[in-house]
Amino acid sequence: MKPSPSHSFVSCLLLLLFLGPLSAEELVLGHFMGTNHPMHREVFLPLADTLARSSHGQLTLRIVPDLNNPAGQYDRVLLGQVDIVFGLPGYTADRFPRTQLIELPAVADSPQEATLSLARNLDRILKADYPDTKVLSLWVNEAAVLLSRGRVVRTIDELAGLRVWVADVQTGRILSLAGAVPVILSAEKIRAAFESQEIDAALIGSSGVVPFNLASIATSCTVGFPRLLTSFYLVMNQRRWDGLGEPARGWLSDATGLVLGTLATEAYERSGQQGIEALKAAGVEVVNLLPSESVRMNERTDAVREEVLKGLAQRGGRRAGGLGRVSSPHGGGQRS
Numbered sequence: 001m002k003p004s005p006s007h008s009f010v011s012c013l014l015l016l017l018f019l020g021p022l023s024a025e026e027l028v029l030g031h032f033m034g035t036n037h038p039m040h041r042e043v044f045l046p047l048a049d050t051l052a053r054s055s056h057g058q059l060t061l062r063i064v065p066d067l068n069n070p071a072g073q074y075d076r077v078l079l080g081q082v083d084i085v086f087g088l089p090g091y092t093a094d095r096f097p098r099t100q101l102i103e104l105p106a107v108a109d110s111p112q113e114a115t116l117s118l119a120r121n122l123d124r125i126l127k128a129d130y131p132d133t134k135v136l137s138l139w140v141n142e143a144a145v146l147l148s149r150g151r152v153v154r155t156i157d158e159l160a161g162l163r164v165w166v167a168d169v170q171t172g173r174i175l176s177l178a179g180a181v182p183v184i185l186s187a188e189k190i191r192a193a194f195e196s197q198e199i200d201a202a203l204i205g206s207s208g209v210v211p212f213n214l215a216s217i218a219t220s221c222t223v224g225f226p227r228l229l230t231s232f233y234l235v236m237n238q239r240r241w242d243g244l245g246e247p248a249r250g251w252l253s254d255a256t257g258l259v260l261g262t263l264a265t266e267a268y269e270r271s272g273q274q275g276i277e278a279l280k281a282a283g284v285e286v287v288n289l290l291p292s293e294s295v296r297m298n299e300r301t302d303a304v305r306e307e308v309l310k311g312l313a314q315r316g317g318r319r320a321g322g323l324g325r326v327s328s329p330h331g332g333g334q335r336s
Contacts (some may be wrong), residue, residue, distance in 0.1 A: 024057060024058050024059070024060060025058065025059050025060070025244065025245075025248050026060045026061075026062055027051075027059070027060070027061050027062070027083040027084055027236075027240075027252075028061075028062050028063075028064060028082045028083045028084070029044060029047075029048075029061055029062070029063050029064065029082065029083065029084040029085070029086070030063075030064045030067050030073070030076060030077075030081070030082035030084070030085050030086075031044065031063070031064070031065055031067065031073075031085065031086040031087075032065075032066065032067045032068070032069075032070040032073065032086075032087075032186075032188070033065060033066070033086075033211065034065060034066060034188075034211060035065050035066075036210070036211050037065075037211045038207055038211070038267045038268060038270070038271040039086060039232075039264065039267065039268075040063070040065055042263075042264075042267035042270075042271075043260065043263060043264045043267055044061075044063050044086070045063065046263075047061060047255055047256070047260065048060070048061035048062075048063060050255045051251055051252065051255055054251050054254065054255065055247070055248070055251045058247070058248070059247075059248045059251050059252065061084075064082065070087065070088065070091055070186045070187075070188075071091040071092055071186065073085040073086065073087030073088075073091075074087055074092060074095060074133075074235070077133055077235055077236065077237050078132055078133070078237070080237050080239070080240065082237075083236060083237055083240045084136065084234065084235065084236045084237075085234070085235060086232065086233070086234050087232065087233055087235075088167060088168070088230060088231070088232055088233075089129070089168075089231050089232075089233060090103070090167045090168025090169075090170065090171070090230060090231070091167065091168065091186065093168050093169050093170060095129065096129045096130075096231075096233075097129070097308070097311065097312050097315060098125055098126050098128065098129050098312065099118070099126055099129050099138065099231050099233070100168070100170055100231065100308070101308065101309075101312075102114050102117060102118055102140060102229065102231050103140075103168075103170060103171070103228065103229050103230060103231055104170075104301070104304070104305050104308065105174070105226035105227055105228060105297075105298055105301050105305075106226065106227065106298060108140075108227070108229070111140050111141065111142055111143065111229060111265050111268070111269060112262065112265055112266075114140045114229055114231075114265075115138070115139045115140055115258070115261045115262060115264075115265045116258065116262075118138040118139065118140070118231065118261065119137075119138065119257065119258040119261055122135060122138065126138070130233070130235055132237075132238050133235040133236060133237060133238050134235065134236040134237075134238050134241040135233065135234075135235050136234045136235060136236055136252065136256040136257070136260070137233075137234045137256045137257055137258070137260040137261045137264070138231065138232070138233055138234075138261055139231070139232055139260075139261035139262075139264040139265045139268075140229040140230060140231050140232070140265060140268075141205040141207060141229060141230050141232070141265065141268035141269075141272070142205045142206065142207060142229075142265075142268050142269045142271075142272035143205070143225070143227045143228060143229060144171075144203045144204055144205055144225060144228040144229075144230070145203075145204070145205070145206050145221050145222060145223045145225070145276075146164070146201055146202070146203050146221065146222040146225065147201060147202045147204065147209070147214055147218040147220075147221050147279075148162070148200060148201035148202075148218065148219065148220050148221075148222070149194055149200060149201065149217060149218055149219050149220075150200060150219060151200065151201070151220070152219075152220040152222075152285060152287060153201070153220070153222045153287075153289075154222070154287055154289065154290070154293075155289075155290070155293050156178050156179075156289075156293050156296050156297050156300075157179070159175065159178045159179050159180040160178075160179030160180070161179065161180070161181065162179075162180045162181065162200045162201050163180075163181045163183050163198070163199045163200045163201070164180045164181065164182055164183065164199065164200065164201045164202065164203055165182075165183050165184075165185055165190050165193060165199045165201070165202035165203065165204070166182045166183070166184055166202075166203050167184070167186075167187065167204075167230055168184065168230075169184065170304065170308065171203065171228060172184055173304050173307070174228070174297075174300070174301050174304050175203065177300040177301065177303065177304065178297055178300055180201075183198060183199050187204065187208060187212060188212065190202050190204065190208070190212055190214065191212055191213055191214060191217055194214075194217045194218075195217065202214070202218075203225075203228065205230060205268060205272055205275075206221070206271075206272040206273075206275035206276050206279070207268045207269075207271035207272040207274075207275055208275065209274075209275030209276075209278050209279060210271065210274060210275055210278055215275075215278045215279050215281070215282040215284060216282060218279065218284050219284060219285070220284060220285040220286075220287060221276070221279050221284055221285070221286045221287070222286075222287050222288075222289055223276075223286060223287070223288055223289065224288045224289035224290070224291070224293075224294055225289055225294060225297065226294050226297050226298045226301065232264070234256065234260070236252075
């Protein structure tokens with residue numbers, strides 16, 4: 001005699017009770033930004049929602065913001081203190097020499113092109129920068145502006161002697177060639193550095209204006225510098241990745257990669273516009289660097305470009321032309 005449909009249904013329920021509920025995986029993502037930062041609000045929270053929806057609750061993401069020591073992010077994930085971290089290659093630049101090529105002026109025509117280039121070159125060139133981790137996504141922000149207090153900068157010559165906050169040594173070297181004095185600190189210390197007069201200016205994406213409350217302390221903003229981008233990574237502990245089941249790896253892969261990188265860059269660009277609007281609303285003077293001045297600064301960065309490429313070659317790297325234009329922008333750069 002065939003079992004009745006109701007009997008089969010009861011049998012399934014009993015089997016589920018015997019087996020217990022399906023186990024869910026929780027991943028922990030740690031970052032050092034506040035909860036008002038666009039990466040937290042517009043990238044990481046939506047990522048958590050996407051994973052929960054696509055997995056029907058079987059893969060969840062817990063986000064831990066406001067971690068101290070941003071330069072320690074990569075070590076955090078290597079040690080397994082968190083499963084996934086968001087970080088800046090520039091904070092520990094020696095670890096990421098290939099990735100930082102994208103931050104050189106004139107390598108990419110736009111932030112979105114730079115993010116696409118990072119994705120395309122991850123397996124071919126950039127993977128060597130990320131040992132013992134699974135790279136989930138790479139992206140860049142909007143081009144940097146110069147926020148200053150007490151001096152309006154309209155020409156490259158007016159950078160001379162200014163103590164300027166930068167995120168990394170490479171950008172600091174570029175500014176030093178223009179006569180500025182670079183001061184390298186993590187981004188959350190910018191306002192305090194302005195208040196203590198440790199810095200006179202900051203070269204930062206305007207997306208940082210609102211999260212770091214800079215509109216009330218800057219007196220001018222110069223836009224139109226050569227396109228100086230900052231790169232970011234989202235990486236996962238390799239053992240944790242390997243330990244995920246195939247469905248979970250699929251859900252995570254579908255939600256990250258170039259899809260997430262593109263969304264993150266768009267979020268930075270939107271927040272950058274909001275930052276400029278906040279500066280104007282606060283009465284901060286916004287001035288344009290003349291195109292001829294931008295060309296002058298580009299000319300001074302040729303030496304940095306060659307230093308970076310030479311250093312990478314000495315470490316056994318390649319000249320990484322696939323990341324975009326790596327020759328002088330005024331000498332007709334090449335793409336591959």
